[in-house]
Amino acid sequence: MKKSLVAVGVIVALGVVWTGAAWYTGKQLEERMAEMIGNANTELNKASPEAGLTLSYQDYHRGLFHSSMQVVIKPTAGAQSAFLKPDQSVVFAETIDHGPFPFAQLKKFNLIPSMASIRTVLVNNPTTKPLFDITKGQSFIDAQTRVGYSGATSTDIELLPLNYENGEEKVAFSGGQFTADVDGEGNKLALSGEAKSGLVNTVNQYGQHVQMTFNGVKTDGSTQRSEFDERVGEQKASVEKLAIAVEGKEMAVLEGLTLNAKSDVQEDKKHLSGQIDYSIDALKVQNKNMGSGKLTLKVGNIDGAAMHEFSKIYNAQSQKLLADPAVAENPEIYQQKLIEVFAANFPLLLKGNPVVTVAPLSWKNDKGESTFNLSLFLKDPAAATGEATTPEQQLDRVVKSLDSKLVIPMDMATELMTQVAQLEGYKEEDAAKLASQQIKGLAAMGQMFRVTTMEDNNIVSSLQYASGQATLNGQKMSLSDLIGMFGLPGTDVPPPAPELEAPAPAAPQQ
Template sequence: KKSLVAVSVIVVLGAAWTGASWYTGKLIEQHMGEVVDNANGQLKAYLPKAGVKLSYENYQRGLFSSKVRYVLRSDGTDTSENAALKTGEEVAFLETIDHGPFPFAQLKKFNLLPSMASVHTELENTPAVKGLFEVTKGKSLFTADSRISYNGDTASAIDIIPLEYQKDKSSLKFSGATLNADVSSDLKNLALDANSDNITVSSPNAFGQTEQITFQGFNLKGNSDESKFGVKLGDQTMTLKQFKLAIDGKDAVTLDGFNLVSKFGEQGSSNIGGQIDYTMDALKVQGNDFGAGKLTLKIDNVDGKALKDFSDSYNRQTMALLQQGENLDPEVYEQQTTEMLQKNLPLLLKGNPSLSIAPLSWKNGKGESTFTLDLALTDPSQAGSP
């Protein structure tokens, strides 16, 4: 009897899992159009001159997994020679979707938490990216594995493969990179962790010399949340073990141990503030030790609502300029951008913000120099006189 009960439980659980997985696949298919529409809305908002649109096709829904093809094509608005995608060209992403509540891709990683789906994404070899696949020797430049929870939050692990490429006198060596990103369903919360060990680029300069630039030990980590003012706040750190510029095989500039730490958050009921710290362990120019530097920058009492208004106004006007594209003279563009900044800058003075540098320091074998600054700003509308 005990064996019969055990078998019955397994059969019932298996049937429930199968039914839930089938139903999850059906839900995903029903929302596919909504996802694509949202993506196209983001493209229009942030890349209005890209001239591309996203669509999906060949959705093949199975019992435990489905397959779909996402495609970027020209939207017909840009027919110039410099268009991102010409008519007939396409960039495609192939996705395999393992249905929840227990996607097989997650079970293989011993992740037993229920989730709506697990998605594996690769770039497809199409004529538009043929040159890239020649560099990668037929492999997708990246693979992404994403876990989608039932509330819509997404956790993605993206791997970019190592590359070695040489053409004429130019070359690229890239060790690859990993990127982990957690994004909330409403896009208000983001956590990011990106790493790459080495990238070296070599090419001739204007004087016929061979320039080689090397980045070693890069890491970017951060998290941001949308504040009550509608602007993103959080903590970020960036580290670079070494940057090196060599000319004809001789070291010209070497920068060791560059670090950036940024922390910004809400202050009281209406303000925003934070601190940025830069440190550099060593700077060498043609083998000479130029020393090390650090900078601590503090910003306090920035009015949160005013910062949101400034950001929205400045971005809106900048996007309007970008939409003019090549029709705008570079000098005119620079002038109008400066005027926009000057026009919107007074918005940031509403909270009577303050700025301090404590300190900017440079130190080498001959001594140390420091610079400090305390600057208090006042809202012009509150000033008693001009």
């Protein structure tokens, strides 16, 4: 009997502790909600100022074990959003299970104490109604977030499969699963996940049936905020296959498309560096394999403080543009103004004397590989003295040195142009003849203007520049002479053109 009473007492005591802890964590979460929403807005503004969006929350109701609220995404006051109209909003319903052991978390046998577990779903409103029509009334997004006592969050995001048909329009999507982890200060972010497949059928402005499909979309990586308030880290993304068909005929296919972007703070703790790698395993146009390509772009010696200043100015001026309806409502003017903002503030990015490297940009087919390599050392124009009165002086204010080389194998280029000619309707034999003449003519034209040379059946062009002196294909000259080679007044007459080849095959009748 006494043992039974003790057991009951323990259960009652645990119940009191559980109730008190749940009430406390619910209250703590409520007190931190404004801070968490504020951090999210700061991050959104830094990552995508042109979006013109703001997060807020409403209808917070705190209970003993559960709370609820809504998170609202709407256009920023006074700004024109690129995604939502002034009267539109996207609303998410949040159901919050209080810690230290939220019920939703226990269902997954996760016994790590946490402040809360939050389920997020989309709310059906006038803005999101078309999506709910496709999903037959279900939320397209279903996310489960664990909130730790440090404020760190771990979110599992599930995107609902879609299968929608309306006349000649069709949307199909396999669904997707993604995971996002953010630390308590919002400094470290990790994102990974995948979506297996998707399809969109529609009719374009010419009445043609267009189908786009994708397979195997994946992303994985993590970033953290540096001491310069800029994110550094690595993020990978890939698509196994992306295809476009018109009237049932496959027009273009991209296979093995990958992107790997990474950045870091250099050893001196003052500069940033970054690298972007792109690659395509195969580009097929109307069932013809046009080849594969890759690009490696590196940037180093970016002054961290200057980068931060550039970001602040660029973001502020971008938002100012969005606040002007005459600019924000005209995409062409908006893009032009953004370019002007970037160009006006670009000298800030040169403060650290950055280095840009392309090693390589290449395209490859069965007959060979064309490559372009570049090494460009830049200078801070603010460090220059005196007035720049000549082209050399103006260029030397921003360029310390340049070294570049282009190599195009004749056989590779001929094979590529043969395939292009066949796509235009030429028969294989005629396409090969036409391509051969085109590439030989291109090589002759390059030599005539001294822009290229021939080396081992390759079209080659190299250019170096430093301190007002240029070297083009081994020939030294001043910058003025180099500019003059491209047809400006005062240039020498080029040497006579080489002997012409036989006429190209006639174009096929359309």
